[in-house]
């Protein structure tokens with residue numbers, strides 16, 4: 803971990819001062835770096851006085867966290883509405899297209915575009931997402 807990363811972590815911890823919101827802290831780190839390294843977890847464990855196993859459990863339990871860098875992530879919704887509109891088929895199509903880490907999600911909050919997906923943090927319909935992915939190749 804370099805000095806810059808330590809400085810950022812200190813700022814996050816300072817902002818969350820006195821908070822027991824471990825998920826909030828982890829989400830900020832994930833949002834900043836796109837993943838959370840084991841070294842970062844150890845650092846946070848020491849600073850927060852929280853067992854490393856607790857942080858590791860949270861990071862491996864929730865699918866929004868990554869222990870390794872992930873460049874391109876596609877989340878395909880398989881929530882109820884999207885499932886009824888072909889979300890699982892969309893997931894299989896996108897998963898087989900390569901070039902992206904494909905994850906399943908439960909209701910992305912844009913059921914009107916079902917089946918929906920999230921590409922690089924942007925919500926869109928499955929058709930728009932597939933087009934965007936083709937263009938990116």
Ligand code: FES
Nearest residue numbers: 879881884909910
């Ligand atoms: S069920 Fe897919 S966006 Fe709501």
